[in-house]
Amino acid sequence: MAVAAAALVGFGCAMLLPSGRGSTASAATPGPSRPAASAPPTSGQAPAIPTAPTDPDGPGTLRQGDSGPDVAELQQRLLRVPDVYRDGSTDGTYDATLTAAVARFQLWYGISGDERGVYGDDTRRALESRTSRSPLGDGS
Numbered sequence: 001m002a003v004a005a006a007a008l009v010g011f012g013c014a015m016l017l018p019s020g021r022g023s024t025a026s027a028a029t030p031g032p033s034r035p036a037a038s039a040p041p042t043s044g045q046a047p048a049i050p051t052a053p054t055d056p057d058g059p060g061t062l063r064q065g066d067s068g069p070d071v072a073e074l075q076q077r078l079l080r081v082p083d084v085y086r087d088g089s090t091d092g093t094y095d096a097t098l099t100a101a102v103a104r105f106q107l108w109y110g111i112s113g114d115e116r117g118v119y120g121d122d123t124r125r126a127l128e129s130r131t132s133r134s135p136l137g138d139g140s
Contacts, residue, residue, distance in 0.1 A: 062119040066094040074098070074119055077131040081105060094119075 062071055072092035078085035078101050085101035103117040105127065113122030 059121075060124070061114075061121070062094055063115075064094050064096065064099045064117070067092050071098070074102075074127075077127050078102070078105065080131045081127070084108070 060070070062074060069092060071094045072090050074094075075085065075088055075090040075092070075098060078098075079088060079090070084105045085098070088097060088101060089095075099117040102119050102123060105111070106114065106116060106123055109126055109130075111123050111126050114120030119127075
């Protein structure tokens with residue numbers, strides 16, 4: 001029993017030695033004299049590794065707060081679906097009104113693969129299939 005306790009204490013002390021911070025045990029332990037290895041200077045933070053956020057609704061997902069030409073295209077497409085985005089704006093801003101329209105479209109057409117009110121892959125496919133550009137060249 002005493003051997004196990006001593007081993008546990010020794011292991012715990014060994015875990016503290018590599019840090020060299022506030023440990024008096026390393027200073028009291030005699031050992032061969034050798035130059036200390038110096039660590040490369042750091043800024044205190046690990047280097048940032050750029051990673052693209054993984055959107056659960058798919059790449060190219062649009063949601064409230066987004067803006068730009070992709071949002072304007074979404075708005076224009078929703079205007080072609082009766083009563084989904086009636087009198088909605090096409091200013092390219094994904095606001096609360098557009099979020100409600102996307103959620104309405106998802107509900108009415110049984111789209112469940114995307115978060116409610118978020119224009120992800122499943123909603124995009126469903127909307128694009130219902131609002132494809134007219135082959136007659138009527139400008140839509």
